Amino acid sequence: MIYRTHNLGELRKENIGQTVTLSGWVDTTRDFGGLTFVDLRDREGKTQVVFDVDVAPKEVIETAQKLKNETVIRVVGKVKERSSKNLNIPTGEIEVFAAELTVLNNCDVLPFQITGTEDNLNENIRLKYRYLDIRRPKMLNNLRMRHKMIMAIRNYMDEQGFIDVDTPLLNKSTPEGARDFLVPCRINPGTFYALPQSPQLFKQLLMIGGVEKYFQIAKCFRDEDLRADRQFEFTQLDVEMSFVEMEDVMNTIEGLAKSVFTTITGEKVDYKFPIMPYAEAMSRFGSDKPDVRFGVELKDLTDIARNCGFKAFKSVVEAGGIVKAIVVPNAFEKFSRKVLGEYEEYAKRYFGAKGMAYIKIAEDGTITSPIAKFFSEDEMKEIIAKTEANNGDVVLIIADKAKVVYGALGGMRLRIGKELNLINNDEFKFLWVVDFPMFTYDEDEQRYKAEHHPFTSIKAEDMDAFLGGQTENIRTNTYDMVLNGFEIGGGSIRIFNPEIQTKVFDRLGLSYEEAREKFGFFVDAFKYGAPPHGGLAFGIDRWLMVMLKENSIREVIPFPKTNKGQCLMSEAPNFVDKEQLDELYLKTTYEEDKKTEEN
Amino acid sequence: MIYRTHNLGELRKENIGQTVTLSGWVDTTRDFGGLTFVDLRDREGKTQVVFDVDVAPKEVIETAQKLKNETVIRVVGKVKERSSKNLNIPTGEIEVFAAELTVLNNCDVLPFQITGTEDNLNENIRLKYRYLDIRRPKMLNNLRMRHKMIMAIRNYMDEQGFIDVDTPLLNKSTPEGARDFLVPCRINPGTFYALPQSPQLFKQLLMIGGVEKYFQIAKCFRDEDLRADRQFEFTQLDVEMSFVEMEDVMNTIEGLAKSVFTTITGEKVDYKFPIMPYAEAMSRFGSDKPDVRFGVELKDLTDIARNCGFKAFKSVVEAGGIVKAIVVPNAFEKFSRKVLGEYEEYAKRYFGAKGMAYIKIAEDGTITSPIAKFFSEDEMKEIIAKTEANNGDVVLIIADKAKVVYGALGGMRLRIGKELNLINNDEFKFLWVVDFPMFTYDEDEQRYKAEHHPFTSIKAEDMDAFLGGQTENIRTNTYDMVLNGFEIGGGSIRIFNPEIQTKVFDRLGLSYEEAREKFGFFVDAFKYGAPPHGGLAFGIDRWLMVMLKENSIREVIPFPKTNKGQCLMSEAPNFVDKEQLDELYLKTTYEEDKKTEEN
Known part of the structure; x- marks a missing residue:
């Protein structure tokens, strides 16, 4: 059977007079003026099909009159010019008068309507019937955009001489990083594979192997408790290059980001991405991924x-802390005591701030502030001058350890941006944040840890300081790409010299032997002529989500799981037969443990 | 640091006089006539670098003289014309006189030499040091070919309007098909995900979802005991289309196969692939994936x-069996009693044949055959006429159930092709094998099973017979692509009508409820307007292996595992910490069970 001569987005005035065969889903039907109209839908669009008793046999008309939505049909008919044209759709100037009709498949009562229900569907129902959800033009478009994005990435990388190398999914479990997903290995009983958290080791090995320019669009897995908008499995663009400095990687990937952006949005990015050191990003925006579409910067x-004479501030500074402020523009009216209380609560709950001070400046310049009494008039003027606040503004101040101040003010800044509509949602602003610190002090474990990972190279400018024993504020050759406040990707130039690597391990409290234990053969591989190299990884899901202005990565992932890790459609994960576990020499102890806990 | 201005396959006579910066690995060094020559190698090729005391400072010369193979260096120097040109390599007309030399990284004693050791390396050593193995130009080329193949596939599919949709790797375990790899789910204790054996259900759901043309290059997993040249994880091109008949799928994919073939081999395929029904392939070649590069066809x-009067033959036929022969050309001398014995043994051991008869025809027409005495002279003439054997040939005959005859003669035919050098190894022959049977009788379970899978559609020509109750010889809309005797891909048009599907389940002994139990939500999905659809899957690894004339898929997989499922490089799989298992509420019982078995 020939199902179609044209798709349903294709017919135009030029086709008038032709006999065509069309197949698709009944989108809507209506009877009007003795005729039956069917909007027939396929992947490419809709075409109006008319059933007219003067054209088609009686049986066809009768069948057509009874067609339900989402029935799959095939029609043969003649293209005619429409009398009342619909110029909103590309096929709106024509209609097809059906002579033949075949019902290819029926459709039961649907759990939700496909057309005209864009914004008010329950997400769980959508996920359960994902195969119907993706019939909706918006979801189909998101899938198509994902495809186009992947194609654009691949073609760009290929043109730049990168080789796609697929690395294994059944790997060795390592104690580093997040929790691994384990896969029991039946033929080697008692042993396990681990699903990759990223192809990090493999891509560096590929550089040692002389591949020089590698990329992969890789599935990665992290068994972490799912916060909002995380998935156990995610898709990553993974890149590594040899014989490069960080500028080389950044230039290559900036070109990629622009190309992909144009593919998805149709817009050009005609500026070079600004480059902001990590320290500046923290200081000005309280964030290492600042949304620079609006101001409200942090003031010191x-x-x-x-x-000053205010002990609460003074003692924080004396203990090594900082005091910073943000100015909420024209918020004198909006920021009632209730709203201010909510902001303080937010700073306390999510960032561990001990409190928040504020200064409200009325339109006439009158100041209301619980801390006003601790400052002289001049001091208050100085504070207001420093924050650049104007009449009608509200100043919010946090005094605490730097980490708390940045976290709280950075978070409040974003909240203000959204709640006060300071962000132009039509705008996209790219940014590089660079030079992250090498080490951060882990208060819980009372030791230094690698901020990025222990293979990150130290900036040449800070190498003497590092070799001289300094650990704080040692900067690295790192770069994150930020788009509208989302980190969409990041990476680093790696250490390729085994001696420097040993020194970094040493500073992290690892002997060479312990590092060998931890990272295994990977440490050895560097002995065999490793070239200088670096790379980065981009989270495909989030990157696409931001470009499509979606609110959740689940909107751009074909078959996502809930934040309990469940596929509502297939009902994975599930309990398995005892025989399956027996073959793996495994026993699940959950019921047992639960009983023990209950007793 | 600028590491390079040119790669090492790039410089030509046109560059003479330029000052260039090069980086790469020391491939070989030699001192000659007071000069030190270094062949410097990178991904793109080799360039000869000369260290001359008249050009470079003394320290540079001294360092150069001590360079070991695989050291990573950077040189700055001037391009000069070579006096003795090497026209075997693209850069052979020039050499670079180094003025500067930086040793970027040293290289320890290597487990094997990178250059000049193409064919005599131990595979286990190669796999352990895969990162060195891929420095070898041949392996690097295989990786590059894999990349080019994937790019060619993607670009072709994209041009044809297919959308790449990535389906999940954490799925539900189903009792159908091969054994699943399980992944314990920590946050839903006691439950498991399964890694996909193929995206079969998802791709059909995508058709129900209106994607119409889907493809994916997907990682798939089967926990089967590893025979030679299988891997637990493999890469599959997965395709599905809506509103198509099998010719549509075949034409699309034939175009793909030709395009990919040209990408990899540089050769064009200028013929339409022959289409051979399954029944013919079995009857003529004893195989559903015949290597048609040579004859030695089965004769009935x-x-x-x-x-005839020979009871052994007659009784086989009366019991429903068949008698077939192949002719080994010019084998009268070669096929001694010993060789014939080996063939008979092969037919018995691997295919369960009860015996093999033979007829040797001397150059003068004299016949030697243990079964000659059972036939009249006329009968023997008839047999020889039917086999088209000539003087000097040997006829091998098997009488048995069809399955045994096809297996044994098909296998012997391939062995003969190889052992007698009847195959032109420079030739590539594509073929479609179509119309596989719907049901096969499982002797062990005494019931019919789906040959392909229960969603395969029945040929229109055989539908009446099926509906009338016939089960044997019901043909399906199936197609396998065969290249040089390897099945590189295959698929089918699916059943999309729930009523026909129910009838097929019924014939397989499954009620709708049982099918619902087995295939879950997938059966329900077809109620909501499933379009006619079909697709196929190609094994990337084997497809590439055949085109590159490699003997093992491990040569075309970047990081393969051994046939014990082990990665010799990373030492996966491994034992994991008890804490990791505790978090999953799992206990491994291997040691326990072993003890029990020992007692």
Whole structure:
């Protein structure tokens, strides 16, 4: 059977007079003026099909009159010019008068309507019937955009001389990083594979192997408790290059980001991405992934606080903390005591701030502030001058350890941006954040850890300081790409010299032997002529989500899981037969343990 | 640091006089006539670098003289014309006189030499040091070919309007098909995900979802005991289309196969692939994936056997068996009693044949055959006429159930092709094998099973017979692509009508409820307007292996595992910490069970 001569987005005035065969889903039907109209839908669009008793046999008309939505049909008919044209759709100037009709498949009562229900569907129902959800033009478009994005990435990488190398999914479990997903290995009983958290080791090995320019669109897995908008499995663009400095990687990937952006949005990015050091990003925006589409930058009051008479501020500074403020523009009216209380609560709950101070400036310049009494008039003027606040603004101040201040003010800044509509949602702003610190002090474990990973190279400018024993504020050759406040990707130039690597391990409290134990053969591989190299990884799901202005990665993942890790459609994960576990020499102890806990 | 201005396959006579910066691995070094020559190698090729005391400082010369193979260096120097040109390599007309030399990284004593050791390396050593193995130009080329193949596939599919949709790797375990790899799910204790054996259900759901043309290059997993040249994880091109008949799928994919073939081999395929029904392939070649690069076809002696006086043949035919022969050309001398014995043994051991008869025809026409005495001279003439054997040939005959005859003669035919050098190894012959049977009788379970899978559609020509109750010889809309005797891909048009599907389940002894139990939500999905659809899957690894004329898929997989499922490089799989298992509420019982078994 020939199912179609044309798709349903294709017919135009030029086709008038032709006899065509069309197949698709009944989108809507209506009877009008003795005729039956069917909007027939396929992947490419809709075409109006008309059933007219003067054209088609009686049986066809009768069948057509009874067609239900989402029935799959095939029609043969003649293209005619429409009398009442619909110029909103590309096929709106024509209609097809059906002579033949075949019902290819029926459709039961649907759990939800496909057309005209864009925004009010329950997500769980959508996920359960994902195969119907993706019939909706918006979801189909998201799938198509994902495809186009992957194609654009691949073609760009290929043109730049990168080789796609697929690395294994059944790997060795390592104690580093997040929790591994394990896969019991039946033929080697008692042993396990681990699903990859990233192809990090493999891509560096490929550089040692002389591949020089590698990329892969890789599935990665992390068994972490799912916060909002995380998935156990995610898709990553993974890149590594040899004989490069960080500028080489950044230039290559900036070109990629622009190309992909144009593919998805149709818009050009005609500027070079600004490059902002990590320290500046933290200081100005309280974030290492600042949304630079709006201001409300952090203002530093530490110097004023150090010399002021307000003990609460002064003691924070003396203990090594900082005092910073943000200015909420024209918020004098909006920021009632209730709203201010909510912001303080937010700073306390999510960032561990001990409190929040504020200064409200009325339109006439009158100041209301619980901390006003601790400052002289001049000091208050100095504070307001430093924050650049105007009449009608509200100043919010946090004094605490730097980490708390940045976290709280950075978070409040974003909340203000959204709640006060300071963000132009039509705008996309790219940014590089670079030079992240090598080491961060882990308060819980009372030791230094690698901020990125222990293979990250130290900036040449800071190498002497590092070799001289300094650990704080040692900067690395790292770069994150930020789009509208989302980190969409990041990476680093790696250490390729085994001696420097040993020194970094040493600073992390690892002897060579312990490192060998931890990272295994990977440490050995560097002895055999490793070239200088670096790379990065991009999270495909989030990157696409931001470009499509979606609110959740689940909107751009074909078959996502819930935040309990469940596929509502297939009902994975599930219990398995005892025989399956027996073959793996495994026993699940959950019921047992639960009983023990209950007793 | 600028590491390179040119790669090492790039410089030509046109570059003479330029100052260039090069980086790469020391491939070989030699001192000659007071000069030190270094062949410097990178991904793109080799360039000869000369260290001359008249050009470079003394320290550079001294360092150069001590360079070991696989050291990573950077040189700056001037391109000069070579006096003795090497026209075997593209850069052979020039050499670079180094003025600067930086040793970027040293290289320890290697487990094997990178250059000049193409064919005599131990595979286990190669796999353990895969990162060195892929520095070898041949392996690097295989990786590059894999990349080019994937790019060619994707670009072709994209041009044809297919959308790449990535389906999940954490799925539900189903009792159908091969054994699943399980992944314990920590946050839903006691439950498991399964890694996909193929995206079969998802791709059909995508058709129900209106994607119409889907493809994916998917990782698939089967926990089967590893025979030679299988891997637990493999890469599959997965395709599905809606509103198509089998010719549509075959034409699309034939175009793909030709395009990919040209990408990899540089050769064009200028013929339409022959289409051979399954029944013909079995009857002529004893195989559903015949290597048609040579003859030695099966000849049917069943009719002769039915009426002959040789009881052994006659009784086989009367019991429903068949008698077939192959002719080994010019084998009168070669096929001694010993060789014939080996062939008979092969037919018995691997295919369960009860015996093999033979007829040797000397150059003068004299016949030697243990079965000659059972036939009249005329009968023997008839047999020889039917087999088209000539003087000097040897006829091998098997009488048995069809399955045994096809297996044994098909296998012997391939062995003969190889051992007698009847195959032109420079030739590639594509073929479609179509119309596989719907049901096969499982002797062990005494019931019919689906040959392909229960969603395969029945040929329109055989539908009446099926509906009328016939089960044997019901043909399906199936197609396998065969290249040089390897099945590189295959698929089918699916059943999309729930009523026909129910009838097929019924014939397989499954009620709708049982099918619902087995295939879950998938059966329900067809109620909501499933379009007619079909597709296929190609094994990337084997397909590439055949085109590159490699003997093992491990040569075309970047990081393969051994046939014990082990990665010799990373030492996966491994034992994991008890804490990891505790978190999953799992206990491994291997040691326990072993003890029990020992006692």
